[in-house]
Amino acid sequence: MILENLEEVNKRIISACKKAGRDPKEVTLIAVSKTKPSSMIEEVYGAGIRAFGENKVQELCEKYKELPQDISWHMIGHLQRNKVKQILGKAELIHSVDSLRLAEQIEEDAAKLDLTVDILLEVNVAEEESKFGFKLEETEEAILKIATFPHVRIKGLMTIAPFVEKSEENRFIFKKLRQFYVDMQSKNIDNVTMNVLSMGMTGDYEIAIEEGATLVRVGTGIFGTRYKIGENEV
Template sequence: MTTTIKEALQERLEEVERRVVAACELSGRSREEVNIIAVTKYVSLETAQAAHQLGLRHLGENRWQDAKEKWEAISGSEIDEDGGQAVWHFIGSLQTNKVKDVIGKFTYIHSLDRLSLAQAIDKRASQLGITVPCFVQVNVSGEQSKHGLDPEQLPAFLTELKELSSLRIIGLMTMAPYETEAEETRPIFRSLRKLRDEMNERAILPESMTELSMGMSGDFEVAIEEGATWIRLGTILVGKEG
């Protein structure tokens, strides 16, 4: 492990932490309410290992093909500075035929957006005897390039998910459009929070959803101010290589 990688990561981590704390203070939230996912999809195994060893326990990947080497190297053997093992988050669009590779290895699924995928996850989780915490991905912005349900589709979708006992729907996820000014993303994040609260008020699911996965490198402070409980940070935190 080169010192250079760790030193650079440590500096970025300290700056990100400073900004997270400031956003929490500004919005009257506790720092403990916000979890950071280090998105390692664009960095090497060495960098991912360094991030985990520095205490970034939650690691996010988009594709099993890209994550496989990192998962195999870090899970089970690597521990972070507090003695904890990595917790993996699948944050990309998940193909149904990849469910068998992902479920059982990734604790959280952030991109549940269709019934066929939910059924495949439920089936695999049932075979493994586990329950999978999932976020339902909602395309709040309406961009055609984004995955996720239209907001008006959410109530019916949640109703269908009630029948799948090996899924635990813990919250909603969205991706905001890229904006030059982060403030422009606020309506997207606010809408997701209101949508979660509305679904909870309607008591569609047996348990209320508590989580919001929203906010990335360019807009995470605004997302925190609007209620994010999980922020997904790549370039600003672990960098980008290649």
């Protein structure tokens, strides 16, 4: 069932790219494997997927030890400052840098290990109280500040759109972030590559792709319903 789901997701990605006049190679699928056992991840890995997303530090660290070393792990959940050092060197990309204080902590811990850490700034475009992230109007100032950190490299932006009945309702969220992303690209800020736009989940990744996403985070659409309940599906 998982492989059929994955095939369907890949077809939809290709279809969304075609509709938007984009090359499917511009979009990377991140299989969100939070709460899923290693056996399920291995099945998706066997189908050629190498990018997996985790929400919790402990789970990412455990799976990092258990699973093949060529997996690209993405930290997509809220990251507490006291857990930063645990994932440095393990997560290829931290999507969820949602405050200046967190970025400062990453810089501090990365400096001790002499590492350069790739991050995305999480932008709460819809300004939902239940979600973390910079407000859109605060983000440029944060980018300029974090760009001065020698051990942190801003690769782009991430957002989690609201949970909606119809995915089309989130188009303006993705469009808004894409416009800001393009604006930031044009400024050519030192230490900011701004070539990654992580947006779109199971319910709305096709719309996100149409609006310029380069990474989409799909969990339920591949693995089925999660074991834990009471949270938005991804």
